[in-house]
Amino acid sequence: MRLHFYPIFRREIKSYLTSPTVYIAAGLFLFMSGLLFYGILENFSLLSGDAQYRREMGFDKLNFTRHVVSNLYWVINFLLLFVVPAFTMRLLAEEKKTGTFELLVSLPFRDWDIVLGKFFAAYAVLAAILGICSYYVLVMARFGTPELPVVGIAYLGSFIVAAAYVAIGLLASSLTENQIVAAILAFVILLGLYLIGDLSTPASAGVAGVLQALSLRYHSEQFTHGLLRVQDAGYFLLVVAIALFLTCRVLELRRLRA
């Protein structure tokens, strides 16, 4: 089977590898996640060694998996909210700005090929950065007692969550010619979906249920607990499918209008 989107994927990957922005963003992401992971470990160590502090914080028992593993992957998923827009902002906005978009659509590619090629390229770069974070697992195994199946699910969850973020970032990039606007738009959509469950506070029970079902945070948190649920994986796949579908429609609309 021939992957029609592969030429676009290859071109995008090359473009990413020569872009200094990507390395700066990756370095910042690793710095922030490393710093926060260090903070989580140090706090856990402090709680473990100081019974009074532990009582003050209301912990009867300290579980490494619950306190360190879950919090680490929660932090990673949260940081991705900020990092992904930086990776996806240029995907289509730059093409439109520089005029290469018209050239791209004149080539024998379907809209789906363009969208999938760009999506997988951005996702591959992000997955590579998440892959670098795999050394955190070694750190946890060396210095603590993590439940490795939980680590596996939480880590897998970060890859699933990242796919949804990239798809939304790509959609935002298709809506504008300005990269900064695309990044802000992606961030606003992601943050909105992340926080929408918190709107359930002023909502009645029925609406609260719907708002929580839409919440990125609620679904991503289940992975960090070591839970792999059809509902959560299905939710992120749904977000990816809808975002990519809408990106295709936006491209189609632009082509038809022209």
Next chain:
Amino acid sequence: MQIRPLRIVSYVGFLLLLSGLVATGLHGRFTSITAGVSALGLATSLLFFAPRATRNIKLYAAFFVYSSLVIGTLVLLFLILERHGWQYDATRNKRYSLTPITRNFLKRLPQPVHITAFVTETERDQARLLLEQYATASPKVSYTIANPFREVGLARRYSLQVMPGDIFIETVTTSTESRARLARVNRLREEDITNGIVQALRDQDIVLYFLVGHDELPLERSTALATLAGQRVSVRDLSWVKDQLERMGIRVVPLSLAQRGKVPGDASAVLWVGPRADLSGLEAQTLRQYLENGGRALFLLTPDIPQATGEIASVFRNTADLLARFGILLPNEIVARVGASQPGADHFSIPVGLLSHPITQISVEDPLFFVYARPVQPATVLPSDARVDVIAQSSPDCVRLSSGEIATALVRKQDLSKVFSPQEVGAIPLGVASLRLDPNQSEEKATRIVVFGNADFVSSERINQKAWLLFNNSINWLVRAGELLPIPSTDIENTPVVLTDGEKQFLFLVMVILVPTIVGLLGLGYSLARREQQ
């Protein structure tokens, strides 16, 4: 002037959005209507940004309809998927999954149940995660999560003082005439919610009366009292059992027969656990009347041997007479192990085997020991309407010791294998279940009695899972009021980690400085080199 329909629709959208938000503000919260109006308003107001050319209106309409259809189909698929939820819980003790006991119970739910959990906003996700599993496990379970301070109307439906953490479980009946039963629990944990459902489904409340006034095992925690009295701290009490029973929605009430003169009418069963003194004649008569009228009772009777004399101190003459009427014999003896390797106290630690009976259907493999046990056995001649089954017996290397010389010899640490002949050694019955039913009456009126020759196996000090299940099944068999589900707690493991200063410095260096810097600098160098090449 050119009329632009999209603009007009977008203005209407703005108005809808505005009115939805104003209504929300006036109401204090989003309702289904205000949220729907706001969402519709937001969607239509976005048309304001649509290009001016109205010639494209068909294009946009087609785009909108097509996208809606595809997205709607995807959402529908997701909702179907969500209803048949599957999950893999990677935690070691499966702390985010329902136990098989609960899942089996939910599959057999006889009628729909609705759970209303009042929680704070911080607990909302936790509540949803747990209750979602109940709803997924059974289509007959539905749930609502609400904030008692915001959903005041809903809270008032249940009680005037609803606080975060209160969970109400009610049966849902189709008939408007029948009143739904309501159970209230106050912990967001599986064991509480499952037993809350059991409680809501029950025809009536279970009330267990624990007899007091004969130096029984105390119902309350005895450590504080022992410490105050300057004694060695022990937990020979029933506080753990009491907590578990109350968690299952069962009322536990102390009862002094001497003071009250009768067993209250709402008693589901009477329990007498670890007394050191016999019933008075009047108390025995009161209890006999209660039992003959279809009462239920559990007797846990431990013998105790003062070390100085070797005599069996507790002589339960009135109790033995009472039980004899129902075909149960309570000899004034204790059971000892001949085969115990160490002389002395180990002779009295009796391994217990369970015989086939509804009470003994326990799959747990924990060992069960009675430390000091008295024989309990069926009478050779039973009343015509009574049936007595032995449900527990000692290991086959045991003998009966009567009060007097042999017991004294034992206390002096003699080797029992030299005292007894092999014919006297064997398995000795330690627990019986008696069912006495008048053929002209319904089974609900049957007298049910369970007797074990030991009480300490349910004390907080000694109880294990098997002992708890044996006790729980005994109550279940006695009261015959639906199920009591002993859900084991899924406590987390304590796995603290203390890092040394050197380890902390190493981790900081690697995770915060080295790795990010190496990735950033190497990447930048590579990208600049590639650019120069190009």
